[in-house]
Amino acid sequence: MPAHAGVGAAEWHPAARRSRVADERTYAWLLLPALLTLGVLSLLPILVTVWLSLTSWNLMVPTSGAFVGLENYGRMLADRYFGNAVMITLILILGPVALQMLLGLGLALHLHRDLPLLRASRAVFITPMVIPPVIAGLIWKVLLIPNLGGVNYFLGLVGVSGPNWLETPIWALIAVGLVAVWEDTPFVMLLLLAALESLPTEPFEAATVDGASAWQRLRYVTIPLIMPAILVALLFRIIASLNIFPVIYVMTKGGPGRSTEVLSYYAFTHGFQFLDIGYASALAMGLFALIVALSGLFMLLRVRFTGAE
């Protein structure tokens, strides 16, 4: 038998080359099922959504489904509830993500010590981010029931009379935002902790020798060194903010009024309550565009601030 391909001179041997071609073919077969599934089933649905968004298809109107060009998009831009949904979506991405990043960084810096109890507590910290988001929403829905739930009881203990959380537009918005913070701050914390732990100790020792204060070390050594991890955390928090749908679904259903109606929920009501598939598809594409725009903006800022790539 020829030696395994890729071992120096064996490359020149015709038999070895033949076996290498055969090898690559075997590998290709191993790849095929997964790539085919991924390629077809992850790309095709998006194309179907684009196509559906160009039709007037409504499941309740049997004769609908004609190609209407960009009509749905025109309707979308004129729809003030769409504008509202975009606003709410942006608020519920930027607000919670900013808090998650600040709290996550703060917690990571504090937990980054060799104290045994802290290490053990990390396993507990992950719980909110691994439970189903609907259940997180349900737990907080109970806790926020005025007079009966736990939150207002504890606020009452310190002399604060808690608001009627989910029935007041602004408090409802704050409540779902805080649930997002509660759920996903651990993600940022864990990511940054991992980054902190992989840092070399020399720069800190050098900074200490040079007489840098704790704040200076943080500002000029730690933060720049973990900047890549901070940016990764930021990008993925922005993208994953879309996961707020289940929380909205169980806590507020977009209400009261339309105060927590994020774009995904708005698209959901059109698609699966009014069965207006055409318009819902256009809204879904609008959401896609929003996320791509936000991520693109993020990439630009990243190049600007770190000069990376």
Added chain:
Amino acid sequence: MRARAWRSGGALTAYAITLFWLTLTLFPFAWLCLLSLKTPLQAFAVPPLWIFRPTGFNYVDLLQHTDFLRFFGNSIVVAVGTVGLSLLMGAPAAYAFARARFRFGRAAFLWILIIRMAPGMCYVIPFFVIYHRLGLLDTRIGLIVLYTVFNLALVIWSMHTFFSEIPVTLEEAARVDGASILQVFTRIVLPLSGPGLAATAILCFLFSWNEFLFALIITRNVSRTAPLAIVNFMAYEGAEWGRIAAGSILVIIPVVVFSFLVRRYLVRGLIVGAVKG
């Protein structure tokens, strides 16, 4: 930054902050747990009851008077099916990527990123339409296929890392002795990557177990999963909080156990999209 760096009171502050965040993390779960053990009357006593005689009423009620057990079973079937199908297709692909001369890295990662960026709505509408045509609405297999699409990227990426860590020399030796690529893969590589397979499987399991949006739209009664069943207890006049709490606890228990086992891989998994849809 070692403890030395923040000398005075540093450790104390760290403990205080940890304690505070622990309370914030655990308090809602404690509340849920207590709620599941209270009678409806005790559940909303003011001020809240901390000491009371716990009752198993909610659990018995949930398991005997509702279809919850069946929906819980659906969740298990769908999750196990998703894990099986994803690993069956994803692991060989990951191995090919790790050993063949195809370029994996950036392009694939970008692809995964795009899939992650597309909102669930962009998938659920077309899948709803297609499943409607194919008669796959409200079937467990329909849900399994849908979840597998989302998990494949995770499996390939995760297993690629594990396979890359296995030294190639072992495999080369086997090849010289006349073993085929498939034999090397099944007899040598897979047994060596047991922990990696287990971690990947658990991440897939969590994704499927926690998923809400797709299940909400694809399933009705036959294939409804447990989280959906719990949400449905809210739909009637006045939410049935006892049932909701008991059901939530039952759904959370496997999540907590599994995520504890894979806690080291969790962040990596979350980045490629496991755990949540």
